[in-house]
Amino acid sequence: MLNFHKILGGRITGKEQYGKHxxxxxxISDMHLGEEDSLLTNIEGGNLESSKPxxxxxxxxxxxxxxxxxxxxSKKPTLILNGDILELALTKTNIAAMTFDRFLELIIKEGEELFDRIIYLPGNHDHHIWELAxxxxxxKYINRHPS
Incomplete structure (x- = not known):
């Protein structure tokens, strides 16, 4: 992995800063949240248990x-969700969304947020997000350019 801090020569803007290392x-990529075969989807006794991670x-x-x-x-890192975080091709959207909610609850607990920001890059299994975007x-283009 590239060390962006080193590439930038240690120059960080803003009040918060990263330490040298x-x-x-x-x-993170390919979590496939919601897929019944994923270890990250909570299956108990053969049934989906979406109320807890x-x-x-x-x-x-x-x-x-x-x-x-x-x-x-003092600066928290950025989380990059790099494709196929949700499994929207092989499972129901609500199952994937509920599993993703459990992940978010763990990483962004109020006052205990792990990350400064989150960047989400959809992959081929969360292609519905690409379509919506x-x-x-x-x-938006049509609304800006009425005929």
């Missing part, structure tokens, strides 16, 4: 916390 970015999801977030807690600076952009 701090984690500035966390990049899976044990593996909790452990993943615990690992992220442990890594981030090692940062010396494309349709929304087209509607």
């Amino acid at each position: 701090d984690v500035c970015y966390v990049c 899976s044990e593996v999801m909790v452990k993943l977030v615990d690992c992220l916390k442990e890594i981030i807690d090692e940062n010396e600076g 494309r349709e929304n952009q087209y509607l």
Whole structure:
């Protein structure tokens, strides 16, 4: 992984700063939240349990916390969700959304937020997000250019 802090020569703008060896970015991909075969989807006794996160999801977030807690600076890292975070191709949208909600609840607890910001880049399994964005952009274009 590229060390952007080093590339920038240690120049950070704003009040908060990263320490010399701090984690500035966390990049996660291919979580496929909601997929029944995903360890990150909470399946108990063969049934989806969407009211709480899976044990593996909790452990993943615990690992992220442990890594981030090692940062010396005051600035929190940016989380990059890099494609296929949701499984919208092979499962129902509400199951994927509820599983994603459990993940968000773990990483953005009020007062205990792990990240400064989150960047979401859809992949081919969360293509519905691309479609919504494309349709929304087209509607905005039409509204700006009435015939």
